[in-house]
Amino acid sequence: MAVTWPWVAIAAILALFVLRARVVEDHYGAVVACEGCFFLPSIVQDLWVLAIACVLLAMVIVSPWRLLRWLGGLVLSVLLIGYVIDVYLLHAFGIRLFLADIAVYGLSIGLVVEQFAAWAGGVVPAVLLIVLLVGLVSLPAVLPRSASPVMMASLVLVGLVSTGVAAFGPAPDFVNSWIYRNFLQANSATTESVRYSPERIEAIRNKQDAILPRSCESSPVDRRNVIVLILESWSSYQSPAFGGHLDWTPELDALAMENVRYTNLHAGGFSTNEGLVNILGGVRLWAPFEHLFEAAEFGHAWGIDGGMAEVLGSAGFRTAFLTTGPLSFLRKGEWLRDLGFDYVEGNQHPFYEDWERVAFHAAADEALYRRALQWTGDQADSPYLLVLETVSTHQPYINPETGAYDIEGSFRYADRWAAWFHDRLEERGFFDSGVLLVVSDHRSMTPISAEEQERFGRGAASRIPMFMVDKQWQGAPVVDRVHGLGDLVAGMRQRVSGEVCTDATQASPFRTDEAEGSCAFHLRGSQRGIVDVFCGDGNGRVLLDGDDTRFTDVSGLSPRRREQVLTAIALERIRGSERARRYEAAGGDR
Template structure:
């Protein structure tokens, strides 16, 4: 029997009671291993990176937690025994939440959010079909047993005596926290775009600056500001038809011609050399919805409050700049959208209909009914391109047209429908071959005599960012995607110098059709009279409270840290006269966006029938 008093003692033959702190550390190391192994498994499932998945972010973050717990145990020795129960409760709570976080991450691929526990705890009912089998599994039993052991050893360590060199050992415990915490700041040779997947649950629950609201007075002042000044002009008609192909996760580093790193896209590289490509092209966001928002509305997908904890990803982006779709309709341009992605996901169909597309088609079309499927019900890029060609051959559209084709096959975990091949390289080689065949088919039909094809990516692939990529593309590597232009008037043009972005597509398409188009310091145009934006914004995925700002004629980008009223440059560009106006523009755009509901956890709990 353990007696907690001033003369606390326990049978010396029980070695784990003689050295409880040592066994607590061992137990917590096992928990760290559980989460590290789980995070590597999740990254591999998402990116099919296999051996390249080995990143140390998760364990170094968790070592900081361990250091904090060791320091608390040491600090508790300075207090009388009754007060040590406070430390027991706190340390045990941290361990408990750590275990729950690992279990939730295993079950839902979602991190524990303490706000969600408070929000939904009264509405959660037991679910024997989802949670209970995993709790009874070897992983579940091992996880909870190790967590319980860590709690027991921590309590024993708090109530035991160091005996000899007591204060020296207390100082040693206190020193553990800064020594272990600083490890998370050591440089990593690889980074993953979903940063909170590797953070410890405490860091993941600290609100970022991106979710800090503006004060009412500051927001009112921002809403009074005029939009950035635009320069508008009407162009001569260049094209009868424009097709925009948005290739899932197409990235600059995959192109030998653009970055010289990988050779995943030989067909696209040949096409870019035969026709033209925009030399330095930026995605404005890091997700598919962000890319589509930029391409089809002309708005930068800057994060509104709770954006990254919400399924309402299109909220605030339901109208395009320059009345794009209305202008096309008035000008007699038919608009169509073809995708192999499930249009019910994130209410994508509703958003596209609201934008004003005349025709929208997803993978539920009867053409795909007998075909094998991949992720998001994807029938494959080849089938998608062939379906569009069939639609084109039907000749239903007699006049001018604007079409968007959104692919899916290269979405992680890189599943090729009807094939046993897996992985990023295999998926992109498949997609590249399909894209090459599509371009040749359009050439055979004479499409490029009066039409143009723009090929780009929705965002950089959500795979590990390597040191080699950062060395070649610099700090802007997370934002870089290819942009290839195929058309008779672009034959033999090759590299088009300058800095370009997804939001430049709307002014460019309008100019291509001979309509009035507008540019500003923040939006350019690459058809007609080319105009580069002076400032390009990219909402970062790795540091979600920061916006990358690429300034014209500056090789390296700068960064703005979002922090409500205190939003400012991380390092202010001294050579730029209107640098403060750039921060003000970011604030103005964000102030105009609605606050969205933090509902991702709620939707997942509904899917798994945990709540009604």
């Protein structure tokens, strides 16, 4: 065993690389109409890591110092564990593992393990799998050494060949190259942490009024009750009413067709937190300047002024946020209160005591709707804003009715109960003095299909459904102009104050005229430095890179429009950085 274990380790590493290449090819080759394009480049890029692994194995074998041998084995183990997690995330969520995410989600390790357990078939199998994985990759640190000349020469040869093939093998540099880059490259190639220089910030401030002129519009004040229903991960591809090819939400589709339907809405990001920052905070692009382990829960989104709760609260509305999920996860409850909500409620409320829990220790959507009806029945004269956040359609897509992994069944379940909730509101006469807004927080965290890519093009990762039940709506039943989730706060301000002022790249989604829409920004989940841009007059792709932030691909946008987009993106990021400094200076208080 002492002689052969390094070869076993190399064989296991190569098997891991082949598995990753197969996942990459199976999930993305057909999507981008380039079958066979990713397998070999993925293997080639992983050979850089094999060369590093050979160095670490040699360290374990020949080092006369036990501490150095242990350190080499530990580094190799951590590298391989990261690789395995990266492959799992790519397969299950369609995203890569970024080290900054570990700093955030590692603080809620219990819920992360729960998600993994659901995929592995239970907590016990998941724990056993993790122990086995750690044990296998840690083996080099504890096994006997074997310093034979043949073994050392073989490791050197494998390392040199791997380096040569990786340096000169096929590695096409094109828009989808993020898919096949190895784990280390994926984490070293991001540029979103590069900050703007003080000189650049001053120049942007001095020119912003000229580049982004603001305009204001008036409308009648509307003090009706508002319910915002955030349907976890509801995606356009699941809904024919919004251009999709899968008919998973027929009852929601029917409601959308009967009311006000938004068919060109884009999420600002790929996760629930980003969706909440967009919808409730009015932040159009949430892309903090954070290096490894600087990342924090809701980083740069603390201390937001003028969010949805504050806008309606200052107009005399009682504001509440209800979910069946945990408020402690990523400090969500604290952040919602910081945002200005009068009342925040999660899965620990006594109402859910007898309900079976599924993902995130959350009761099913049915429970949330029944609790919401109870809450609204207790409200007196003052108007209210009630935000509901569902959980049943969150990864790992456990159908509450069967307890089985079933993504289609989970969304069909959510569809039925959301329609049930609408019908109960209608029976109560809610729509005589209230408005229901149903919206997704982000596209489902699953790989994009070839059919979806063909239908939505650049917007395949960002297009999401939204519709509004508003019996007093005077506009067209279909709103096809571009909007982003970050526009909703501006729309709410227009409703309750009778006036809204926006810059040249933004518009209220509740305007009833045929005015131009917004420019929507979407931060990619697997390329954190890439922002997809959608405007009524064109679209493009922006690379976040400090002072060198720029368009890398553009279609239909004039030079003037591009300058406006880059300025709007810069201002969003600069404001976030300033919020973070103020919040830290105040000791974490508003």
